[in-house]
Amino acid sequence: MEKMTRKAVIVTGASGGMGKEVCMALAEKFDVFAFDVRPANLNDNRITDVIVDVTDTSSIEKATELVKNSGKTIYSVIHTAGIYELDSLIEMDEQRFLKIFDVNLFGVYRINKAFIPLIEKKGKVIMVTSELAPLDPLPFTGVYAITKSALEKYAYSLRMELNLLDIKVVVIRPGAVKTTLLNDSTTALDRFVDKTENYKVNANKFKKIVNSVENKNVAPQKIAKVINKALKKKNPKYVINVNRNFLLRLLNFLPHRLQVKIISWILK
Numbered sequence: 225m226e227k228m229t230r231k232a233v234i235v236t237g238a239s240g241g242m243g244k245e246v247c248m249a250l251a252e253k254f255d256v257f258a259f260d261v262r263p264a265n266l267n268d269n270r271i272t273d274v275i276v277d278v279t280d281t282s283s284i285e286k287a288t289e290l291v292k293n294s295g296k297t298i299y300s301v302i303h304t305a306g307i308y309e310l311d312s313l314i315e316m317d318e319q320r321f322l323k324i325f326d327v328n329l330f331g332v333y334r335i336n337k338a339f340i341p342l343i344e345k346k347g348k349v350i351m352v353t354s355e356l357a358p359l360d361p362l363p364f365t366g367v368y369a370i371t372k373s374a375l376e377k378y379a380y381s382l383r384m385e386l387n388l389l390d391i392k393v394v395v396i397r398p399g400a401v402k403t404t405l406l407n408d409s410t411t412a413l414d415r416f417v418d419k420t421e422n423y424k425v426n427a428n429k430f431k432k433i434v435n436s437v438e439n440k441n442v443a444p445q446k447i448a449k450v451i452n453k454a455l456k457k458k459n460p461k462y463v464i465n466v467n468r469n470f471l472l473r474l475l476n477f478l479p480h481r482l483q484v485k486i487i488s489w490i491l492k
Contacts, residue, residue: 230255230270232296233455234339236278236331237305238264241403242352242444246304247271249448250455255296259287259335260305278305278331279323288338298342300455302350303332304447308405309367310412310434312420321367328371329378336382345390348460350451351379355399355468359476360483363491364416364423364430383462394454399467400441409438426491433490442467 233250237243238258244266247256251270258264263273274290277283291298309316309324332351340349356365357372376395383393400406413434417427447466454460475483 230296231299231344232257232291232294233300233302234259234291234298234335235302235304236260236276236335237303238273240304240405242401242405242447243304245444245448246302246451249445249452250302253455254299257287257291257294276335278335279326281334284334284338288342291339291342297344298339298347299344300348300350301335301339301343302352302451303335304352305331306352306405308408308412310365310409311367311416312364312423313366315420315422316367324367324371325374328368329374332375333378340386340391343391346392346458348392348394348455349382349386350394350396350454351375352396352398352447353379355397355465355472357397359472360480362472363487364427365434392460393462394460395463396447396450396454397463397465397468398442398447399469400438401444401447401467402441403444406438406441409434429491437469437472440467440469 232255234257235243235247235250236259238247239260239262243260244264247258247264247266250256251268256271258266258271258273259276261275261277263275264271274287276287305327307324307327309320336349353376354369354372356369357376359369361369379393379395386393413431417431420427450464450466454464475486
């Protein structure tokens with residue numbers, strides 16, 4: 225009887241550290257469609273792996289048919305998919321520049337366009353952004369921050385629209401989380417330090433700062449608990465902050481001219 229009454233959720237980025245934890249946490253109450261370019265392999269009959277590339281419309285169309293044919297009621301779409309880039313805006317390869325937008329922003333748009341029509345009334349759309357999203361972009365992390373800032377603007381506008389359809393939008397805004405994305409950050413930082421021609425001295429100083437910030441990370445289970453709690457609440461907060469860095473927020477309160485001077489003083 226329980227299987228007949230269980231609703232379903234969709235989780236993107238399901239094979240990542242955060243995505244896996246979200247899938248496992250939600251499987252207690254929901255049937256889970258685990259979306260990713262590779263299977264999550266969680267060995268749980270409540271979790272269905274669906275191979276989906278959020279940058280490929282035909283891949284999303286196939287996933288849409290699969291979900292429709294399952295006959296399950298969709299309660300929520302949860303976006304944990306995302307990629308990280310760190311580089312100089314004047315040295316970054318164009319293909320990499322475009323790809324991060326394609327995944328972090330346009331991928332969310334594509335998935336929502338396909339699956340929000342399947343969400344029941346009183347359902348929810350949850351998007352994981354970043355602690356950097358509401359802040360003025362910093363040097364070298366700019367491209368990642370720009371995609372997440374744009375995602376939050378998109379989320380707010382979507383919130384306005386979906387409220388008319390009785391569907392909630394929730395933004396989870398985490399600081400450093402101990403996942404493969406954190407490893408990607410380290411890899412991107414090392415690559416930048418090695419290859420930059422314009423910022424050799426600045427890059428090494430920046431690396432020390434980033435390593436210090438990222439050492440204060442939380443486990444992905446923390447994010448999974450926050451998402452699970454948001455799904456249970458009738459009226460969850462629109463923005464939920466998790467492990468945001470105090471110094472980054474403090475810097476953002478300062479006038480722009482002073483922010484630039486401080487960054488220049490630290491990195492020169």
